[in-house]
Amino acid sequence: MTGTNLSDTFRHKGLRKKLTETVRQKGIADENVLKAMEAVPRHWFFDSGFLEFAYEDKAFPIGAGQTISQPYTVAFQSQLLQVKKGDKILEVGTGSGYQASILYQMGAKVFSIERQRALYTKAKEMLPKAGYLVKTFFGDGYKGLPAFAPFDKIIVTAGAPFIPEPLMEQLKPGGILVIPVDKDDYQIMTTVEKQADGSFITRQHGHFRFVPLLGDKAHD
Ligand code: SAM
Numbered sequence: 001m002t003g004t005n006l007s008d009t010f011r012h013k014g015l016r017k018k019l020t021e022t023v024r025q026k027g028i029a030d031e032n033v034l035k036a037m038e039a040v041p042r043h044w045f046f047d048s049g050f051l052e053f054a055y056e057d058k059a060f061p062i063g064a065g066q067t068i069s070q071p072y073t074v075a076f077q078s079q080l081l082q083v084k085k086g087d088k089i090l091e092v093g094t095g096s097g098y099q100a101s102i103l104y105q106m107g108a109k110v111f112s113i114e115r116q117r118a119l120y121t122k123a124k125e126m127l128p129k130a131g132y133l134v135k136t137f138f139g140d141g142y143k144g145l146p147a148f149a150p151f152d153k154i155i156v157t158a159g160a161p162f163i164p165e166p167l168m169e170q171l172k173p174g175g176i177l178v179i180p181v182d183k184d185d186y187q188i189m190t191t192v193e194k195q196a197d198g199s200f201i202t203r204q205h206g207h208f209r210f211v212p213l214l215g216d217k218a219h220d
């Protein structure tokens with residue numbers, strides 16, 4: 001379980017500083033994202049046997065066939081969200097809870113949905129112990145979270161075959177959705193901005209690779 005040892009040594013802090021520098025050198029310029037990355041102990045989101053991998057700029061398996069995203073990808077998506085303190089943000093794909101914790105660290109109110117029960121349960125237990133007060137939900141992210149909408153920002157952390165309509169509906173005017181959309185065997189990082197008149201502006205931001213956003217009853 002990830003949350004059993006929430007220690008954070010000088011060594012961890014040093015490795016994190018280095019990782020943050022790597023991510024900066026790869027082009028992330030949002031200082032608030034970089035600060036959050038330096039503050040959140042990524043090793044807390046790993047099973048204890050794999051701690052040595054926590055500060056590499058790589059995705060890593062977290063069980064249930066899923067991954068914690070590569071730090072650069074987390075930073076890239078967080079930067080695209082243009083997070084402001086107090087933003088109400090919906091994340092689809094809680095996974096380990098790391099991305100949600102980065103957004104919380106940046107001052108956002110974070111709601112996060114996960115469809116794999118084991119991952120949902122693990123994150124729900126671990127996040128408050130670590131001090132990341134993220135509201136976690138078990139459910140199908142394709143539907144968003146209508147009871148808590150609208151959101152300033154929405155982030156999808158799995159590769160989506162299309163942009164789900166409910167997520168666009170649940171954005172506030174001026175809001176931003178960040179979603180990797182399938183194209184062949186990779187995804188195109190896409191932003192959708194809702195205008196004041198309710199229309200949308202869509203932009204593309206390069207190629208990434210994600211595990212798939214799965215349908216409601218595919219498996220559990
Ligand atoms: N954000 C996560 C983190 O920081 O560890 C990494 C997410 S992992 C790349 C993608 C996650 O999306 C997986 O945990 C997967 O179970 C979840 N997922 C896939 N389809 C989903 C759906 N329809 N609704 C909610 N979560 C979904």
